[in-house]
Amino acid sequence: MTETQARPTGVAPRLVGTSVPRKEDLALLTGTARFVDDLRLPGMVHARILRSEVAHARVRSIDTAPALEVPGVLDALAGAELVGKVKPWGDLMQDLLVGDHFPFATDKVLYQGQELAAVVAETKYQAWDGCEAVRVDLDELPAVVDPEEALAPDAPLVQEQIVYEFGEGNVFDRYKVRIGDFGAAEAGAAVVVRQRFATNKQAGAALDPHGCVADYDSFTGVLTLYSSTQSIYMVRDVLADVLQIPRTKVRVVVPDVGAGFGSKAQIFGHEVIASLFSMRLGRPVKLVLSRGEIFRSGTTRNAQVRYAELAMAADGEITGYRDYVVHNTGAMSVWGNQVVHIGTNVGMLPYPIPNIHVDSDIVHTTTAPGGPLRGFGIPQAIWAKEQLVDMAARELGLDPLAVRERNVIDPDEFPFRTPMGHVIDSTSIKQCLQASAEAVDWSAPRAPYEGKGLAVSMKYTSCRHPSLDTDLSAVRLRLETDGTVTIYSSDVSHGQSHATMLAQIVADGIGVGIEKVSLAPPDSMTAPFGLGTYASRGAAVLGTACRLATERLRDKILAIAAHVLEVGPEDLDTGHDRVFVKGLPDSGIYLEIIAATAAYRTHQLPPGFEPTLETVATYDTPTEREGSDGSGNLSVTYSGAAHAAHVRVDPDTGRVTVVDYAMVHDTGTVINPLVVEGQHHGGFAMGLGMALSEDYVYDAQGRQLNASFKDYLAVTAPDVPELTKTAEIPAPSTMIPGGQKGAGESGTGPVPAAIGNAVFDATGVRFTVLPITPQRMLVALREKERQGVETLRYPDDMPDFTGPRRHADWPSPVSAGADLDFDFDWEDDD
Amino acid sequence: MQKVCLTVNGREVSAEIDERTLLLEFVRDVAGLTGTHNGCLEARCGCCVIEVDGDVVKSCNVLAVQVDGAEVTTIEGLAPQRLAPVDHITTQSLAGMYRPLEAVRGTPDDLHPVQAAFHRCHAVQCGFCTPGMVMVLKDYLEENPEPTRDDVRRAIAGNLCRCTGYQHIVDAAMEAAAELRGDPAPEGAAHGATAAADGG
Amino acid sequence: MRPFTWLAPDTTEEAVALLREHGSGARVIAGGQSLLLAMKERTVGPSHLVSLGGITGLAGVTTEPDGALVVGAATTYAALTRAALRGWHGVLSDVAGDLADRPVRNRGTIGGALCAADPRFDVPAFAVGVDAVLRISGAGGDRTLPAGEFLLGNGLTAIGQDEILTAVVLPPPATWDAVVFEKFRHRVFDAAIVSATCALRRGSGATPAAVRVTVAGATATPVVLAVDAGATGAHAGEVAAASVLPDATDEPTRYRRELVRTLVRRTVDRARTQQGSA
């Protein structure tokens, strides 16, 4: 430890593109990392929320007075006393216009698990005792769990209080796409395949529970919220607004976050409740949710019913796509409508489909709020569309691989604009497709009850959300006076390896050793304003902001060095912590000298140089707003994913085993290959859960029957096949300076569809619902034997199926027949 | 109230506790070691796994009074602590010669082989499941030094990870098993090759 | 959890006396793997917990002179997995080693599993499957009950409030020539949806002298089926599917029926192969 080593000289090897082991790991591996439940503040007390056991009810009364009699209880709250004092909040996307959220149910309970009251006490047990003492009088109402039933005129009305701009009844919002002329495509097609598809309600189920510690300083009036969240500024701005206090008086600090996957990308009631208690008591209040609470009241992947149609020419060209999407956003609207917009827009890729006609009714049900979850609506769209591609190919006697090869975007020139409006700056999706098929030996004959399936998708890398006209991230860098570097960002890392990825960029940019670069914890008091970590935007958007800040820092460093060394900045290079004259690697000045000069010896700086070495950069993507026809380039670049599944079905138990799986991706220039591979593996596992096991199960009263890890079938290690066939065929982005594309979600999109297509190949059973459980598989196989048919759709061809079996019976969109007053600027072609 | 005395990572910790205190809570709140995590409290996620008298348990599903007197090992007990050394300060550094920070911070070398393999193989993403995973695998590999990949998958069947898809965790377990057996490191090991660029 | 008093007796007699003294609020705790789950959720709230952890002699495996295997009620799954058991008794080790996961197996006990009487647990199904006998101690003295009579329903057993299950006795090795246990579960870590046990005694010819087929998971308590000693797996499977839950037509039940058919077929075929009657 004490020997002196000569410090190396010259230009250091570039770190971007190498699997640098992560800087985050040591704390996480040794147990010293601090998650929100690990925080202990002096005087801290514990809160607990009393949640509704029933899904839908009128609130007669909620009396918290008895709770205050319970030993140890310090305070209790319920909705009535907050009305008029706390501002309702809602979908951030709607600029807070839709105020459907409130800390507690007031007049009505809308879903099981909604907050009724809360108690704060010296200990967790006492808080629970207090909750049990609260007297609740509810008048239960009929629930509505099924989104299609919610559309019926006589369905129970979920949200009674909110007047929606574009909706009515249980329809919260409507969405349309009108590209080209689907009717013409239909008339000219060799085949039009049509199928009703339904998708499941999947939980993020991040292992680190949602929770926070609120700490109000009654003297300064500053409310500090430590929270397990994906976005500090979205939480800060909404919280400040809800409590009607200045933004500067709310400080959001994020400790280590044990993942989110979209499920922590908003503010929650518990964050407001803990804040209120802390403001009332002047003591730090911890409120960490239990697993059951998270299942019942957290956000879930929006379940959809899609009436989807695909038109194909005789040669396999996809000429049109039509869809009517009933989109279940649960009892509240958090991000709900955005998921169908973006999932549909981006879900049309990787095909340049010329004629697209989509209608969607976004409906409320008395179920847990829907929201973003890894893939943001794209896995749902791909589930329908990629199965239709297989169905059409089979009807025409074409190979599903050949049909996809014919259709995927493979232009002569980039950038290429699709009819939907995506601007594709680069892609290798065709090569990915071919490589994935080859990896599972696509053309080999299948053994009995074994089958293979393909699916392709492209994923946005950032997103300009239709009702939020921004897509920015920011980074501030400081070269400290000992030559180390601090990175400030508000984009929370919760597994994405920001500390390593950004350090790789900084290290390469200014020649500093990566061990000297640190990422500051996200803190709204110090971090530059950014939107947060979601939408696979970390590497591309945050990474670009970091690259820009690094370039600015480099320019300043070189300016000082040039002045001291009396050469031009263009003659200088950096590496191994020093700036040197090109060709003279042993020369030069250490960064710590330059940094100290900039701060402590300002007299030696170049004339007019603004002292200290701190730079900031904000990068907003050159994306477009959504057009009135639904078109638009919402993402700066698109990553590609081609998946090939090989499954085996046990005809005696119905178990579907994925025996082999190939994922070939285009993530552009990869900053850290092992990290990107890990993202794809994790994305796959989430897709596998969506495909085979994970779903919210409700009874007719809207009570969730599987709100625990015992009954919610999260994917475990033995369920996952060996993922050795994970490969990259990089087509570097030309829009993003470093060439990188989003990695976080592209592994999820194609999984359910690839497995669904493989299951059909293996058994002749076409699943139109998710998940494909052993039970469903086995009863479908038995029904197929009973009917003596070659192919069967589950559940459409089952005797007890109550939905529409034939196209003629399909419902038409509520929105299509709706009063056109709502459609003030749509160009309606029907 | 009940008096409970445990030896946690070699340190004796005793306290008068509410009988209801879970072993998990004892470790986190009484012993002050928060590396053992609560991911479910339902004995289902594995984030809370620790060793009691050499056997792994889910500490969220054991009362502290049930194991009074036991020796407990948590994730914090696997690798030696890096207590702030000052011996990195040398004449050169006092004279202004810059010392790499590695010297003060400890390196991945002194981790337990399972921890070190997790680091090399990128088996950690958000890291919330990691302590439980490491504890289960350490215990399992001690008893089963030559597992197959499928064996490893079954050994962690009661430990959820929502981030990694388990692939890199299984990679890490296999590398750790080899190291614990004393096998020579294979040429160009799956992930070892990248260690050259280790920034810690 | 609700507050309770912790009691740690040294002997079974003391434990029984404590149960009697504290009445209906008192509960036995063995490993706590099932009980604590309920207590944390506050779905049960005993006033007193009587721990079996400190009672010597309640854990461990011994053999009777006739070869019967006496498994102490507080024996953990992990201990059973490590025990070197002979003949078909070894199947108990396999069963104990292939449920839950290592951390749970290190705490969970065979007696706890029987007293929890969850229809989806493995040990109760296996105990009925091989016709094990349970030993019970109470204030009124000791008694024994066949496992099939001990289990009365989902979470219900024949044990009295002030009684303790002390041991599970597997009949001597000669009782059966082959025992096969199979189960189906979604994930490795899940409890069985359906399990089947086939215990078989060799006959003089190709036909076994006795076959005992037990199905569990689909019903509140394990069901012992009337199966012809000579029945093939396929035939036994048909009999089983026809007799377990014959009337229900909902999808989950139809599915369970299919699993019953499959698992019974597999266990009977394997048992016949093992003892040479195939």
Ligand SMILES: Cc1cc2nc3c(=O)[nH]c(=O)nc-3n(C[C@H](O)[C@H](O)[C@H](O)COP(=O)(O)OP(=O)(O)OC[C@H]3O[C@@H](n4cnc5c(N)ncnc54)[C@H](O)[C@@H]3O)c2cc1C
């Ligand atoms: C995560 C998890 C997964 C599991 N997976 C499986 C599985 O796959 N298959 C399976 O079969 N089981 C499974 N189990 C259940 C497991 O078998 C039982 O929890 C366990 O064996 C119960 O034993 P215990 O000693 O912990 O009982 P405890 O929880 O201590 O007691 C259970 C009940 O029995 C009573 N009791 C216990 N011992 C006695 C006694 N000797 N006399 C009288 N009453 C007594 C208690 O009062 C209590 O009511 C799982 C459990 C968990 C937590």
Ligand code: FES
């Ligand atoms: S917290 Fe103990 S297993 Fe999840």
Ligand code: FES
């Ligand atoms: S690394 Fe996040 S849960 Fe495993």
